[in-house]
Amino acid sequence: GLQDHCWTADLRGALAPTALVEYVQLWTRLRHLHLSASPDRLVWRWTADGKYSARSCYRALFAGSTSAPFWRVTWKCWGP
Numbered sequence: 622g623l624q625d626h627c628w629t630a631d632l633r634g635a636l637a638p639t640a641l642v643e644y645v646q647l648w649t650r651l652r653h654l655h656l657s658a659s660p661d662r663l664v665w666r667w668t669a670d671g672k673y674s675a676r677s678c679y680r681a682l683f684a685g686s687t688s689a690p691f692w693r694v695t696w697k698c699w700g701p
Contacts, residue, residue: 629648636644664671667681 632644665673665677667677668674
């Protein structure tokens with residue numbers, strides 16, 4: 622749909638005012654977009670080599686969070 626702005630041909634009928642505003646916003650964002658024939662290259666930014674792993678995904682889930690030692694209270698119960 623992005624090749625030669627073919628997505629614009631899919632619009633049919635009258636557009637509501639909100640849809641017309643969204644159409645113009647989308648058009649302005651996509652007008653400078655150019656596609657190439659080269660294949661996409663996916664890079665996972667959470668590892669040094671750019672490759673995905675479940676471990677790196679789990680670490681990324683907690684990126685920026687803080688750790689607290691309160692879990693020890695839960696796992697080391699004082700009661701019998």
